[in-house]
Amino acid sequence: xxxxxxxxxxxxxxxxxxxxxxxxxxxxxxxxxxxxxxxxxxxxxxxxxxxxxxxxxxxxxxxxxxxxxxxxxxxxxxxxxxxxxxxxxxxxxxxxxxxxxxxxxxxxx
Amino acid sequence: xxxxxxxxxxxxxxxxxxxxxxxxxxxxxxxxxxxxxxxxxxxxxxxxxxxxxxxxxxxxxxxxxxxxxxxxxxxxxxxxxxxxxxxxxxxxxxxxxxxxxxxxxxxxxxxx
Numbered sequence: 001x002x003x004x005x006x007x008x009x010x011x012x013x014x015x016x017x018x019x020x021x022x023x024x025x026x027x028x029x030x031x032x033x034x035x036x037x038x039x040x041x042x043x044x045x046x047x048x049x050x051x052x053x054x055x056x057x058x059x060x061x062x063x064x065x066x067x068x069x070x071x072x073x074x075x076x077x078x079x080x081x082x083x084x085x086x087x088x089x090x091x092x093x094x095x096x097x098x099x100x101x102x103x104x105x106x107x108x109x
Numbered sequence: 110x111x112x113x114x115x116x117x118x119x120x121x122x123x124x125x126x127x128x129x130x131x132x133x134x135x136x137x138x139x140x141x142x143x144x145x146x147x148x149x150x151x152x153x154x155x156x157x158x159x160x161x162x163x164x165x166x167x168x169x170x171x172x173x174x175x176x177x178x179x180x181x182x183x184x185x186x187x188x189x190x191x192x193x194x195x196x197x198x199x200x201x202x203x204x205x206x207x208x209x210x211x212x213x214x215x216x217x218x219x220x221x
Contacts (some may be wrong), residue, residue: 004151031208042199042212043152087152097207099151 002026004100006088011106012078020073020086020103028093034062034073035087037102043087046073075105083107111136115200115213122187122194122220130185130216132200140205141183145169146197146215155198157207158183187218195220 004024012018024032031050035043049055049064049071061074073086085102092098113134122128134141143155154167158177172191177183187194197217201210 008149033208035210040215042214043210044212045209048209089152091208095207096154097152097210099153101149101151 002092002098004088004090004098006086006100006103008101009104009106011108012075014078014080014107014109016078017074017076018078018105020075020088020105022071022073022088022100024069024071024088024090024098024100026090026092026098029066030091030093030095032062032064032071033089033091033097034071035089037085037087039084046086078107080107080109113200113202113211113213115198115216118214118216120216120218122218124220125189127186127188128194128218130187130198130200130218132183132185132213133181134183134200134202134211134213135181136202136211137180138202138204138211139180140203140207141177142201142203142207142210143167143173143175143183143185144199144201146199152199155185194218 006022034046037043047062054063059076064071085104087102088100089097116131140159142157144152153169155173156175158164174186199215200213203210
């Protein structure tokens, strides 16, 4: 079966750096996506990786290793507004999105 | 401003009743999707449509129905056949293949 694993919850301190990991086992791979979802709201797109390596976008970076079935989202200079769930999703060989359950990130002052 | 509008935001339903959730987009996107989100689980695809007058079942289509008569609109009906309909429902659209999705604000359905 297809599976995406993320930690359920993480806690970090304002101003610090946090890394959220995502491992996947899917039938084929056509890209990996990260979304941010604040409580009770809709997800919003953060990043897309299809080739190995690091993609940087401001305070957020996303890394992909296709051979390891692994990605991480790196958040720098954490702010209170970064408290949210972070969803990892993989586009499989049928171009269907497979979603992880999300990682709830709690930022403490 | 372009975006996706879902309504209602909150909805209560009695058992045995059908309910329709509205989803309208003005992004001129061809593809539209309905997802269900439950605590501790990833988003699950209910139905999707890549073009007007055509739609396909997702992973959990049983107890749901949709229509796509206009490019802008993709309403979802939760029928009485859906055994556990209480959930957060999300509508989304994309330009082409799924991936970078634009989501509506969601509709939270509670069955009393």
